Amino acid sequence: MSRPEFPSDISREDFERVRPMLEAARRKTRPRKHDLYDVFCAVLYFLDSGVAWRSLPPAFPPWRTVHEYFTQWTLTRGDESGLLERALEQAGKAAMIAPLHKRMGQPAAVDADSQPAATG
Numbered sequence: 001m002s003r004p005e006f007p008s009d010i011s012r013e014d015f016e017r018v019r020p021m022l023e024a025a026r027r028k029t030r031p032r033k034h035d036l037y038d039v040f041c042a043v044l045y046f047l048d049s050g051v052a053w054r055s056l057p058p059a060f061p062p063w064r065t066v067h068e069y070f071t072q073w074t075l076t077r078g079d080e081s082g083l084l085e086r087a088l089e090q091a092g093k094a095a096m097i098a099p100l101h102k103r104m105g106q107p108a109a110v111d112a113d114s115q116p117a118a119t120g
Contacts, residue, residue, distance in 0.1 A: 003059035008048035009041045010091055019089040025072050025083050034061035042066040043073070043084070047099040074104060 015037050022036060023117045044059035046053065053063040058064060073084035 003038065004048065006041065006045050006057070008044040010044065010093060012037060014091050015040060018091045021083060021087055021090070022073065026069075026110075034065055039066055039069050044093065044096060046070070047096045050099070074100075082098050 019036060022027075022040065026032075039061055042056055043049075043066060045060065046056060046066070053067050056063045056066060070084070073087070075081045076082045085097055085100060088094060088100065
């Protein structure tokens with residue numbers, strides 16, 4: 001089934017560069033019901049638009065499915081960045097990392113040059 005394109009979508013070609021890393025994160029329990037491309041684009045829409053999970057357009061997979069993938073992809077181990085953050089960088093969507101950190105309640109990375117000078 002075809003779905004409408006959204007401004008936050010990436011091309012299938014760009015997605016194929018990150019597909020292997022996203023597929024590797026999934027537990028092999030049963031066959032996938034939804035195209036991983038559509039799930040990833042739904043996550044991009046969520047980050048870009050700022051909507052609530054339940055407000056994802058019906059053209060995307062169910063919000064609970066998208067949320068479950070988001071949860072798996074954002075797990076971090078130690079100081080390592082999450083899988084979703086690495087996938088966004090590799091897919092050319094590094095601009096989505098700040099909204100990702102905001103959604104996860106993490107402070108945004110700050111450029112050292114923009115820090116106020118210490119006084120004392």
